[in-house]
Amino acid sequence: MKPILDEAEVRKAISQIKPDGGVFEIRIVPTVGKNPWTGYFRSADEFLKAFHRDYHERNAVNVYISLNHLKEEIYSRSQSGKLMQYAKNSTSGSDVIGYDWFLIDLDPVRPADTSSSDEQLLAAKAIANNVHRFLKMQGFSDPLCAFSGNGFHLLYRIQLANATTKDKNGQEKNEAKELLKRCLQTLDAFFSTDKVKVDMSNFDPNRVCKLYGTLAQKGSDTSERPHRYSKLISCPVIVPTSKAYLQKLADMYPEKEEKPQSYNGYNPGSFDIGMWLDRYHIRYKRASYAGGAKFILEQCPFDESHKGHDACIFQGANGSIGFHCFHNSCSGKTWRDVRMLFEPNAYEKKQMEYEKRIYATGRNQKVEPPKPKEGVPMFFTALDVLNKPQEEEKYLRTGVTKLDKALRGLRLGGCSVLTGLRASGKSTILGQIGLQCIDSGNTCIYFSGELSDQNFMKWVWLQAAGKNHLRVSSNFDKLYIVPDDIKRKISEWMGEKLHLFNNEHGNNYELVMGAIKRKAVETNASLIVLDNLMAFDISGLSYEKLEAQKKFVWDLHMFAMEQKIHVMFVAHPRKAVGFLRLDDISGSADLSNAVDTALIIHRVNNDFKRAYKDMFGKEDQTLYQATNVVEITKDREGGVQDVFIPLYYEEGTKRLKNEVAENYIYGWDKISDGFIKVPPDDNLFT
Numbered sequence: 001m002k003p004i005l006d007e008a009e010v011r012k013a014i015s016q017i018k019p020d021g022g023v024f025e026i027r028i029v030p031t032v033g034k035n036p037w038t039g040y041f042r043s044a045d046e047f048l049k050a051f052h053r054d055y056h057e058r059n060a061v062n063v064y065i066s067l068n069h070l071k072e073e074i075y076s077r078s079q080s081g082k083l084m085q086y087a088k089n090s091t092s093g094s095d096v097i098g099y100d101w102f103l104i105d106l107d108p109v110r111p112a113d114t115s116s117s118d119e120q121l122l123a124a125k126a127i128a129n130n131v132h133r134f135l136k137m138q139g140f141s142d143p144l145c146a147f148s149g150n151g152f153h154l155l156y157r158i159q160l161a162n163a164t165t166k167d168k169n170g171q172e173k174n175e176a177k178e179l180l181k182r183c184l185q186t187l188d189a190f191f192s193t194d195k196v197k198v199d200m201s202n203f204d205p206n207r208v209c210k211l212y213g214t215l216a217q218k219g220s221d222t223s224e225r226p227h228r229y230s231k232l233i234s235c236p237v238i239v240p241t242s243k244a245y246l247q248k249l250a251d252m253y254p255e256k257e258e259k260p261q262s263y264n265g266y267n268p269g270s271f272d273i274g275m276w277l278d279r280y281h282i283r284y285k286r287a288s289y290a291g292g293a294k295f296i297l298e299q300c301p302f303d304e305s306h307k308g309h310d311a312c313i314f315q316g317a318n319g320s321i322g323f324h325c326f327h328n329s330c331s332g333k334t335w336r337d338v339r340m341l342f343e344p345n346a347y348e349k350k351q352m353e354y355e356k357r358i359y360a361t362g363r364n365q366k367v368e369p370p371k372p373k374e375g376v377p378m379f380f381t382a383l384d385v386l387n388k389p390q391e392e393e394k395y396l397r398t399g400v401t402k403l404d405k406a407l408r409g410l411r412l413g414g415c416s417v418l419t420g421l422r423a424s425g426k427s428t429i430l431g432q433i434g435l436q437c438i439d440s441g442n443t444c445i446y447f448s449g450e451l452s453d454q455n456f457m458k459w460v461w462l463q464a465a466g467k468n469h470l471r472v473s474s475n476f477d478k479l480y481i482v483p484d485d486i487k488r489k490i491s492e493w494m495g496e497k498l499h500l501f502n503n504e505h506g507n508n509y510e511l512v513m514g515a516i517k518r519k520a521v522e523t524n525a526s527l528i529v530l531d532n533l534m535a536f537d538i539s540g541l542s543y544e545k546l547e548a549q550k551k552f553v554w555d556l557h558m559f560a561m562e563q564k565i566h567v568m569f570v571a572h573p574r575k576a577v578g579f580l581r582l583d584d585i586s587g588s589a590d591l592s593n594a595v596d597t598a599l600i601i602h603r604v605n606n607d608f609k610r611a612y613k614d615m616f617g618k619e620d621q622t623l624y625q626a627t628n629v630v631e632i633t634k635d636r637e638g639g640v641q642d643v644f645i646p647l648y649y650e651e652g653t654k655r656l657k658n659e660v661a662e663n664y665i666y667g668w669d670k671i672s673d674g675f676i677k678v679p680p681d682d683n684l685f686t
Helices: 007-017 044-054 072-076 118-138 175-191 243-250 273-279 335-342 351-358 382-387 401-407 426-439 453-465 484-497 509-523 545-563 606-616
Strands: 024-030 037-041 061-066 096-108 144-147 152-161 164-166 172-174 196-198 208-210 231-234 284-289 292-297 303-307 311-315 321-325 415-419 444-448 498-500 527-531 566-570 597-603 628-635 643-650 655-657
Touching: 007 044, 007 061, 007 144, 007 231, 037 044, 096 118, 096 175, 118 152, 118 175, 118 196, 118 243, 152 175, 152 208, 152 243, 172 175, 175 196, 175 243, 175 311, 273 284, 273 292, 273 311, 321 335, 401 628, 401 643, 415 426, 415 545, 426 444, 426 453, 426 484, 426 527, 426 566, 426 655, 444 509, 453 484, 453 498, 484 498, 509 545, 545 566
Parallel strands: 415 566, 415 597, 444 498, 444 527, 527 566
Antiparallel strands: 024 037, 024 061, 061 208, 096 152, 096 196, 144 152, 144 231, 164 172, 284 292, 292 311, 311 321, 597 628, 628 643, 643 655
């Protein structure tokens, strides 16, 4: 008969699950009859001593450990420090202070009281790897990965209080419990198949988990379905996944998607997805989930190379409809987008078509500098203008969602100024704007007068890599590093889409801008970023400083218009007293007069909060919860003004994010089928 446990593996498991030495419960559950044995312990040594002393049964059992943070008082129960079969109490939900772990259990579908076959474990392993990869793409930290003996576990470190409150109707509500329940529902909808299921019961605070290092004993121990030892597979440096990422996962649950209503062309009483798919000859396989239906598509409607259960349409029990494709290139697609592919007039607004027209996605044709034209009138009448062919304007996305919504982005042919106090995030946001430009297939040119080429790229590599590819230096606290192989992949992806001026040529404005203009025409660039005005020697434009600045900004303005390119430059403010405004930009008033767009970036600290309240006579808690704020102070085209957009700084990646849980994946991290690239050591269940 096989031993119940492997001491070395048990010690390893307890040290990982209970790294702080808190109280935990061990529960030994017989597979047939009899009450379970239970005990409370503070260390692996204490448990193993009690196990050898108190437990002498030889029946088939399974051994479990409590996962979450227990109250210290329960260590005084009768089974403290020992194993008892008829203890009066075991751990209840009220004994749990908070959630330490989010357990995802991928188990093969099989008859009750049987162990898994090798074939079933292979199926579960594939799903477990997919779940791990998906959550990593969403921004989850690395989990503990384990083999349960019959399936696979992902254990994500979390920090949620186990607190019950009452809603406005007097009903009790446990926010953390409901959040984890919804997360599991989302994973079930996305990943469960006829062969492998996500265990939907792992949301109670007192839930127990297989104690790794112990034997999984279900049914008879046969050669086809043997009893196997559970074990930890990988134990990375564990960093808690914040609640924001859990909420992000919970919000993906298809129930949040569009519901049939008369205004969007559905029959409010019923809408048959199967009939709709049949009508448009979309092949699918139907499966059930959570009281609704899941339609697994033969191929993604947005990319025919996305096959093999990668794209699904969901219809909840309440009739709500959602869509999801696991490929990164389709991560933003919704059921609405699917429907508009086949029914372009299904909705009143054709936002997708509009965005496709206005956003620049690479410039394939060279733009030659304009030449004087003979026979062109110097003046127009209103009818002349009316009859003149109008070019549709094009924009570059900045990646700041609310900024792009308010301004549509950075207009090609326009000029913008960015200002802000020291360390407010100017260089940070400029780096991201450049990456967005590259990600959409456009070319950008940078002048960074205050940074060396290596320091400039060090920052950009961090931003492009994202949290999935960073390493923490073993020599310095909070020093994040991009591995050389990742730097190379990012650099190859950028290719000829990024051009950084070599500061060894000096900072004479006429020399620098002459070179930049030539490079812009040569490469069909869409964006020029100049960081910053003070780094230029503009004395050659005029002996008088303000006149030189005037010539500087109007030169940029005219070049942007002529070449249909966007020019963004940084201008430092004077030492402002009070809340920073556009008029505080140091130098000539023409700097702000000539530009189409003016932005101020603020760092949210006590000075900002105090100045904001003094300026506007109110407080804004939404802004105060952010780390940085972008303010639109001028928009020549649309008149947008005094719009404040909160952003959230992520230390390791040096990114300013739209939401705390945002985890943008740039193009270098995708392969031909759209999935993010996962290093071999991240394919954990091998």
